[in-house]
Amino acid sequence: MLGVLKGMATTMKHALDGETFTVKYPAEEPEVSPRFRGVHKFSQERCIWCRQCEKVCPNDTIQIVMDDKRNGEQYNLHIGQCIYCRLCEEVCPVDAILLTQNFEFVGETKDELAFNKEELKNVPWYKDLDPLESREPDRSAWVGEGEGEVDYQ
Amino acid sequence: MVELLPETVSDLIGIEGFAVEFLAAIVGAAIIGTIIMLQTALAGPWAKRKITAAFTDRISVNKFGPWGVGIIIPDSVRLLSKELIVPEGADRPAWDLAPLVIASSALLGFAVIPMGDLGPINFHLADPEVGLAFVFAIASIASIGLVMAGYSSNNKYSFLGGLRAVAQNLAYEIPLIIVGISVVIFAGSLQMSEIVAAQQQTLVELGPVAIPAWFAILNPFAFFLFLAANMAEVGRNPFDIPEAPTEIVAGFQTEYSSVYFVLIYLGEFIHIFLGGAIIATIFLGGPAGPILPGIVWFLIKIWAVFLLTQWLRSALPRVRIDQLIEIGWKQLLVLAFLNLFLTALIVGVLAA
Amino acid sequence: MSLEQPRPELDVGETPDGEVDYDELAELLGEYVLDRESHVNAEGFVIRPDDVVAVLDILKRDAGFDNLSCVTAQEYYDRYESIYHLKKYDDPTQELSVVVPTLRDEPVSQSAASVFDTANWHEREAYDLVGIEYEDHPDLRRILLPDTWQGHPLSLDYNQDQPQIVALREHADPMEHRSEVPDEQDTMFINIGPHHPATHGVLHLRTVLDGEQVIDVDPDLGYLHRCEEQMCQQSTYRHQIMPYPDRWDYISAGILNEWAYARAAESLADIDVPEYAQIIRTMSAEMCRIASHLLAVGTFALDIYGDFTAIFMYAITDREKVENLLEDLTGQRLMFNYLRLRGVAWDLPEPREEYFEKVREFCTYVPERLEEYHNLLSANELFQMRVIDTGILPPEVAKAYGCTGPVARGSGIDYDIRRDDPYGYYDELEWDVITDDGCDNFSRAFVRLEEIRQSARIIEQCVDLLEEWPEDERxxxxxxxxxxxxDADSEVYRTVEAAKGELGIYIRADGTDKPARFKIRSPAFCNLQSLEVMAEGEYVPDMVAALGSLDIVLGEVDR
Incomplete structure (x- = not known):
């Protein structure tokens, strides 16, 4: 019987201390840590079309279309199937890709979450993020790729 | 003898005759029913959430109205606008009647409960000489409703839930009533107003504070037994076995949706309040209490019992059906008889 | 903490310093051994497909290989092959692979289910995915894929583009005959799951009840089968496989799973990991273990207490706190993708002092909270009444079913890969392996609660080490x-102690940048198999409790 009372006392203690742990989302936005990996942001100005991100992506979220002479470059992003592994950001040699802090985006169908490079310029959830400014000071914490055969292009 | 509610109403109308008395009785019943339904509506969607949230460190509903009280409105719209799904092969009249039986049996119990006064009005519908027996009889009709629901749903989980409900109610109804009888021995009457009146004397004076002779204070052992048995009677932790969501999905109410679900849901809450009302009446001096009007004290007492059920829910595990039956028949029944015997002995000695 | 348990006598084929003497074992098996292969982790004995029972029986009885860790099946261009990965519960570093090749035209091999109960499901999976038929198997049918599936997806000639939609008229209720219980019996067949509040996901238990008593239970898996093995086989070692382990045991045990792949691939490719990275790995892995065990305890409480229990929310609250720490470190709350082959993705977050302080604070907070959990759970008489002496799993049965992790330790088996086959930084730290002899639902929950305390101890020591680590050696x-x-044709089977038990990865390389065969030994898969023993004869609530105490994650069971 004593154990039962102990348990009851424990829950009552929690009820009376008035502390709550849940957050008032979406009224109050939860803080995410600086390293948080949210939705993918692609900066066309920086991209050198090396196709490393396409190659490393585990599930074909990124699709790049172009011919040998780099004509008709297309950068298609199927954000609905992104698994936020951040490998594309890690391999990108020119910091053209950034996984932002933003995790809120919606689409009514899967098709709405597929974007080509023109559409990617004005998706609402990018806000005004500059890929270079965010992620300091942690950017230096990344380690470059190892030596050896470079197998892209 | 204080006037009952129908009498007050017929006095207001001012005409004699059976038709008027009948009308007055209906008006009185409507008033009591409304009060009970109102607080059930408050308890169901809102208070339960808030209380559970307090125990689990959460915020819970806070958007609609002050402290989220308005959640009742979206909740009722949500529940009532859902499709009423009738399972294939359901045993129709029984399946339709079950929610009504569950809800109405609990509500009917309040007919004989003295709920205290507010100014000139005494919230007490009827005061038959067999009041306590009536309450117990009515309250246990709910288990017929549970069996009907479980048996007619054509669902194996419901069926198991129905069977559990019968087993549980058999195991607990008897100790509950026997503990109730010990109160009757004290009070010398089955009439609710007599039982309440018997608890109004002062037991001891501690300075300015007069401890009343509530049966909970006179016989805490019986009070505790009754509380435990009542928890099984209303089917809440640690005895929410007929529902047992993690074992048999939702037991007898698995197949119910929309209006029928609302009826069962409300019925369960009313049942908790009825349990609280019985406890308040036979152990806690009914509507008695200082300063505040009787009805307020009465509501405080039944809400305290409601709070207790939610508290137990947060901290106690559900026992297994065989363990529950064992507790019921082998322990509680024995203790109930012991309590009855001792009470009779003490009352006999005191009287001699 | 002793790494070696002193044992009175040596098994055949064991050297005094705890190594396996393969020559002596080959001698013991005599003519059964046709050939010997060398895998990275152990030697493999090639035997004839009709000698499986005889060989495994000798190895189990005389050589002490009592743990059939995994059965890997694969198809080569000229043959099928089943590999039985054997280990010892006393010393998991002593390993042996028994390789059973079969003809390509007629892939029939003897079943090991009569020697090791755990082989039952492993062989069903091999039959299902690769297509090897096992003779004398008690119940050889598909396990992960639906009964109507055509072909075996991991066989080489399987047409990956073939649609698998079965028309309704062909789908003439495959369950019809299995769910039938003769009328004269006094029993009731009931489907528990796949949509049931207590099955922790999409598990389907075909249950036969007598009143409330469970007479027979047959788990039906595969609702969450996502071809994880195949996905890994189509991904590159270096980058692409690492995100997938997060999705096996997806409830916050990510880094533990990643480590399983990292350990296997690193020993296959002979990669060294810097010591500093090993400490970070150890610390983050133990954080994952805490998170995972907290959820296990919380959901177990949910099963026993009903859905208004406060314990579940308290456990979730604490789990959130660990996850905040993990988010600061890895950038995600569940799908970490933090480990890399050769180390970890990032150093600790800056400012380091602040992070250390947060972690320390959490480590001192854990024992306080454990006190509360013990008050709410293990000290509660009603809880004890419910879970003590229910769901009994005796140690010898647990071993036969290949149970590992808290399930095995709750049955009194002193077995923990972290100590017995050390990896990472575990052998340098002070911590205890928790065991309990109760063999019941209570013991398993109790072991998990106490392991949380040990994990907090490990994290604290890691923080101490990391704090003092010289800056230029990070x-x-x-x-x-x-x-x-x-290298082509190198094979490795490596295990780590994941949250649910021994998580093993088998990789066969074929000289390309993608594995030729990637096999996952899921601890939850093996543990779940023992449910049948635990549940039979018990009441429905006890079966639910037993299932909760096994702490399965369907993502890991079905893969």
Whole structure:
């Protein structure tokens, strides 16, 4: 019987201390840590079309279309199937890709979450993020790729 | 003898005759029913959430109205606008009647409960000489409703839930009533107003504070037994076995949706309040209490019992059906008889 | 903490310093051994497909190989092959692979289910995915894929583009005959799941009840089968496989799973990991273990207490706190993708002091909270009444079913890969392996609660080490080739202690940058198999409790 009372006392203690742990989302936005990996942001100005991100992506979220002479470059992003592994950001040699802090985006169908490079310029959830400014000071914490055969292009 | 509610109403109308008395009785019943339904509506969607949230460190509903009280409105719209799904092969009249039986049996119990006064009005519908027996009889009709629901749903989980409900109610109804009888021995009457009146004397004076002779204070052992048995009677932790969501999905109410679900849901809450009302009446001096009007004290007492059920829910595990039956028949029944015997002995000695 | 348990006598084929003497074992098996292969982790004995029972029986009885850790099946261009990965519960570093090749035209092999109960499901999976038929198997049918599936997806000639939609008229209720219980019996067949509040996901238990008593229970898996093995076989070693382990045991045990792949691939490709990275790995892995055990305890409480229990919310609250720490470190709350082959992705977050302080604070907070959990759970008489002496799993049965992790330790088996086959930084730290002899639902929950305390101890020591680590030696990754191509035909089977038990990865390389065969030994899969023993004869609530105490994650069971 004593154990039962102990348990009851424990829950009552929690009820009376008035502390709550849940957050008032979406009224109050939860803080995410600086390293948080949210939705993918692609900066066309920086991209050198090396196709490393396409190659490393585990599930074909990124699709790049172009011919040998780099004509008709297309950068298609199927954000609905992104698994936020951040490998594309890690391999990108020119910091053209950034996984932002933003995790809120919606689409009514899967098709709405597929974007080509023109559409990617004005998706609402990018806000005004500059890929270079965010992620300091942690950017230096990344380690470059190892030596050896470079197998892209 | 204080006037009952129908009498007050017929006095207001001012005409004699059976038709008027009948009308007055209906008006009185409507008033009591409304009060009970109102607080059930408050308890169901809102208070339960808030209380559970307090125990689990959460915020819970806070958007609609002050402290989220308005959640009742979206909740009722949500529940009532859902499709009423009738399972294939359901045993129709029984399946339709079950929610009504569950809800109405609990509500009917309040007919004989003295709920205290507010100014000139005494919230007490009827005061038959067999009041306590009536309450117990009515309250246990709910288990017929549970069996009907479980048996007619054509669902194996419901069926198991129905069977559990019968087993549980058999195991607990008897100790509950026997503990109730010990109160009757004290009070010398089955009439609710007599039982309440018997608890109004002062037991001891501690300075300015007069401890009343509530049966909970006179016989805490019986009070505790009754509380435990009542928890099984209303089917809440640690005895929410007929529902047992993690074992048999939702037991007898698995197949119910929309209006029928609302009826069962409300019925369960009313049942908790009825349990609280019985406890308040036979152990806690009914509507008695200082300063505040009787009805307020009465509501405080039944809400305290409601709070207790939610508290137990947060901290106690559900026992297994065989363990529950064992507790019921082998322990509680024995203790109930012991309590009855001792009470009779003490009352006999005191009287001699 | 002793790494070696002193044992009175040596098994056949064991050297005094705890190594396996393969020559002596080959001698013991005599003519059964046709050939010997060398795998990275152990030697493999090639035997004839109709000698399986005889060989495994000798190895189990005389050589002490009592743990059939995994059965890997694969198809080569000229043959099928089943590999039985054997280990010892006393010393998991002593390993042996029994390789059973079968003809390509007629892939029939003897079943090991009569020697090791755990082989039952492993062989069903091999039959299902690869297509090897096992003779004398008690119940050889598909396990992960639906009964109507055509072909075996991991066989080489399987047409990956073939649609698997079965028309309704062909789908003439495959369950019809299995769910039938003769009328004269006094029993009731009931489907528990796949949509049931207590099955922790999409598990389907075909249950036969007598009143409330469970007479027979047959788990039906595969609702969450996502071809994880196949996905890994189509991904590159270096980068693409690592995100997937997060999705096996997806409830916050990510880094533990990643480590399983990292350990296997690193020993296959012979990659060294810097010591500093090993400490970070150890710390983050133990954080995952805490998170995972908290959820296990919380959901177990949910099963026993009903859905208004406060314990579940308290456990979730604490789990959130660990997850905040993990988010600061890895950038995600569940799908970490933090480990890399050769190290970890990032160093600790800056400012380091602040992070250390947060972790320390959490480590001192854990024992306080454990006190509360013990008050709410293990000290509660009603809880004890419910779970003590229910769901009994005796140690010898647990071993036969290949149970590992808290399930085995709750049955009194002193077995923990972290100590017995050390990896990472575990052998340098002070901590205890928790065991309990109760063999019931209570013991398993109790072991998990106490392991949380030990994990907090490990984290604290890791923080101490990391704090004092000299700044210029903070090497988080070693240098490895950009494209990893392990030698052709090298094979490795490595296990780690994941949250649910022993998580093993078998990889066979074929000289390309993608594995030729990637096999996952899921601890939850093996543990779940023992449900049948635990549940039979018990009441429905006890079966639910037993299932909760096994702590399965369907993502890991079905893969």
């Amino acid at each position: 090497e988080i990754q070693s240098n490895v080739p950009r494209t990893l191509k392990p």
